[in-house]
Amino acid sequence: MTGPTHWQNAYRRTVRAAQDATGPVPVLEAAAAELARTVPFELWAGVLLDPDTLLNVGGVYRHGVGAEWMPRMLDIEYREGDALQMPALARSGTPPVGTLHTGLDGRLERSTRYRDIYRPQGLGDEMRVLLRDAGRVWGALVMVRDADGPPFSAAETDLAARLSAPLGRALRDSLTAAPGGRDPQARAMVLLSAEYEVLTTSATARAWFAELAEVPASGAAGLPATAYGVAAAALRSTSGGSRVCVPTRSGGWAGIEGWRLEGGSSPQIALSVGPASPPDRIAALLRAYALTPRECQVLRQVLRGASTAEIATGLALSRLTVQDHLKSVFAKTGVRSRRELVGQVFFTQYLPELPLDPSG
Numbered sequence: 001m002t003g004p005t006h007w008q009n010a011y012r013r014t015v016r017a018a019q020d021a022t023g024p025v026p027v028l029e030a031a032a033a034e035l036a037r038t039v040p041f042e043l044w045a046g047v048l049l050d051p052d053t054l055l056n057v058g059g060v061y062r063h064g065v066g067a068e069w070m071p072r073m074l075d076i077e078y079r080e081g082d083a084l085q086m087p088a089l090a091r092s093g094t095p096p097v098g099t100l101h102t103g104l105d106g107r108l109e110r111s112t113r114y115r116d117i118y119r120p121q122g123l124g125d126e127m128r129v130l131l132r133d134a135g136r137v138w139g140a141l142v143m144v145r146d147a148d149g150p151p152f153s154a155a156e157t158d159l160a161a162r163l164s165a166p167l168g169r170a171l172r173d174s175l176t177a178a179p180g181g182r183d184p185q186a187r188a189m190v191l192l193s194a195e196y197e198v199l200t201t202s203a204t205a206r207a208w209f210a211e212l213a214e215v216p217a218s219g220a221a222g223l224p225a226t227a228y229g230v231a232a233a234a235l236r237s238t239s240g241g242s243r244v245c246v247p248t249r250s251g252g253w254a255g256i257e258g259w260r261l262e263g264g265s266s267p268q269i270a271l272s273v274g275p276a277s278p279p280d281r282i283a284a285l286l287r288a289y290a291l292t293p294r295e296c297q298v299l300r301q302v303l304r305g306a307s308t309a310e311i312a313t314g315l316a317l318s319r320l321t322v323q324d325h326l327k328s329v330f331a332k333t334g335v336r337s338r339r340e341l342v343g344q345v346f347f348t349q350y351l352p353e354l355p356l357d358p359s360g
Helices: 004-020 024-035 067-080 086-091 112-121 154-176 203-210 225-236 278-289 293-303 308-315 319-333 338-349
Strands: 043-049 056-060 097-099 123-133 136-146 188-193 198-200 241-247 253-261 268-275
Touching: 004 024, 004 154, 024 043, 024 056, 024 136, 024 154, 056 225, 056 241, 067 112, 067 225, 086 123, 086 136, 097 154, 112 123, 123 154, 136 154, 154 278, 188 203, 203 268, 225 241, 225 253, 225 268, 241 278, 253 278, 293 308, 293 319, 293 338, 308 319, 319 338
Parallel strands: none
Antiparallel strands: 043 056, 043 136, 097 123, 123 136, 188 198, 188 268, 241 253, 253 268
16 A cells, blocks of 8 residues: 555655766666666666757666667657657656656557557556756656556656656766866767668777766667767758767766768768867756856856956946856855866866857
């Protein structure tokens, strides 16, 4: 028998487990392990998402559907469309959680990924919960039940919805600990077919992909899901490109860019992987710190050595308003002075230019 105390205890345990974890992948693993004690599921995946594009930038896939199903999943997610996709869920304005059973009135066969991926494996209902904090989505948990099991209940989806914000905060906090620093490795190129077959790669590329904050799907032998996600987005893109800044296992940042290539009998995809550029690292870090566009403008001037009076004049603000913005920046970044802000938080990023807002 379950009651309010049962769900409250599950909420507290899951939040505590995520807050105690260090790093984005451990946050996802700890949250899923604790949540499974109350909300059972057969398979699950934890996805790190770029808050601007909602592209995959890492995560945990070893407990999911398996590497052999990933190409089909990518086509459904990025090229064909289906029920309960991440962008639609993020835009819905409703609680950031949904299930296939509820969204399709119990008619799971209306979902392409159910028909093509879940049903052939004897799986049933799926629940997705976005991990959202500071107005942005930082990741998601995707849980799938056995076909013989019941659909996810209203109480279970309510618990997942309540967990969205604290788990999103834990995930965002884990990203602010990522140090900067210039990586000596050069960028590497990978060429894929339109079916995501690796045509050319290199040892440098493989080393970079091994550094991503990602636990691959069971049986994975090719690229990480993050790279395939960029490739799928590039293949779909009308402008022919996609780009993400990705956390690494060592606590730094990598950059992955993808382009659609035309000219042959079918399109191909070129991927570039290597150190994230300083502006991209800073933009990712500022998103994680949840600085407002105005706070980013003030910070840009601080890093350039401007005084409070100069910042006020340049941004047409009063000195008092500038000081209020600085106090907020100090509080969000965990420093006490301009010197700490520049020397300890951002100097290590080797930043030549800072974007005007967190989106770049």
